[in-house]
Amino acid sequence: MAIILNIETATKNCSVSLARNGAILAIKELNNGNYSHAEVLHPFIVDILKEANLNSNEIDAVAVSKGPGSYTGLRIGVSAAKGLCFAFDKPLISIKTLESLANAISVDEGIIVPMLDARRMEVFAAVFDVNYNEVREIKAEIIDENSYSEYLKTSKVYFLGDGAHKCKEIITHKNAVFIDDKFPSSKEMAILSYNKYKKNDIEDVAYFEPFYLKDFVAIPEKKKKPTF
Numbered sequence: 001m002a003i004i005l006n007i008e009t010a011t012k013n014c015s016v017s018l019a020r021n022g023a024i025l026a027i028k029e030l031n032n033g034n035y036s037h038a039e040v041l042h043p044f045i046v047d048i049l050k051e052a053n054l055n056s057n058e059i060d061a062v063a064v065s066k067g068p069g070s071y072t073g074l075r076i077g078v079s080a081a082k083g084l085c086f087a088f089d090k091p092l093i094s095i096k097t098l099e100s101l102a103n104a105i106s107v108d109e110g111i112i113v114p115m116l117d118a119r120r121m122e123v124f125a126a127v128f129d130v131n132y133n134e135v136r137e138i139k140a141e142i143i144d145e146n147s148y149s150e151y152l153k154t155s156k157v158y159f160l161g162d163g164a165h166k167c168k169e170i171i172t173h174k175n176a177v178f179i180d181d182k183f184p185s186s187k188e189m190a191i192l193s194y195n196k197y198k199k200n201d202i203e204d205v206a207y208f209e210p211f212y213l214k215d216f217v218a219i220p221e222k223k224k225k226p227t228f
Contacts, residue, residue: 002060004193005045005084006186009037009077010069010097011116011162013183016044018052018059019190026051027187037076045080057088061202063193065184066094067211068124068138069116074210082205091202093193096211098138101161102128103188105179110156111135113148115163116184121170123163124213127151140214143167152176 001021008015014037017027026048030040049056064081067074085092101114107130116124121143127136141147143166151157152173159167160179168178196202 002194002197003054003058004061004063004093004190004197005059006063006095006189006193007041007045007077007081008065008097008100008184008186008189009041009073009080010065010067010184011073012070013185014040014044014073015184015186016041016048017186017190018048018054019194022191022194024187024190025054029185031183035070035073037073041076041080045084056084059084059088059090061091061093061193061197063093063095063189063196065097065100065186065189067097068118068140068213069097069184071212074212078208078210082208085205091197092205092208093196093201094203094208095189095192095196096126096138097184098124098126098161099128099132099134100188100192101182101184102126102132103192104182104185105158105160107156107158110158110175110177111151113151113157113159113164115159115161115167117161117163117166118214121166123166125163138213143170145170145172147171148176149173 006017013031015029018025028044062081098114112128126138152175160182
């Protein structure tokens, strides 16, 4: 039996769950359009432990969404996960953010393309088959009218995630299906982390870093016009 704490902070959805053998015991999420992870993540962890009537030292592992995604969000989630692993001497499991997002839907045929917004017309995206096998690696890419044409020619392609909405007016092929209101969640992480736990597929807590995919670029604040 394995009880795993799952932490997802790669996007605006701050999500934590406790799962036993991949089945959710308790989950708490907040997606209010802001990055409030620093304020709510630790209280959420305390809340779900109470709900499940468990102590921190009773969990068997901590799983964290590794990215890509928000630079700050990933840092917050990974720092919290590593802190818990150090404090209670527990293994750390990392889950690809786009893999867990792909698992948010179930389809019988076609291709699943989870997408995360990466500013302007750029997205972080990967391609999965209906069994959630990765058939194209994660990339940072600029979307145009020819994007994913090799898949759209032969099958339905299901786009989801906060990067998909910007593609609706660009990718207009009849086989393109856009699914709204799907975000990476600790709910989908539960079975993925359990499967990795069974294989002892764990990270080196001391040296693990998020998968940013791109270097962090700070956006300078706009100078305010003087008022007289």
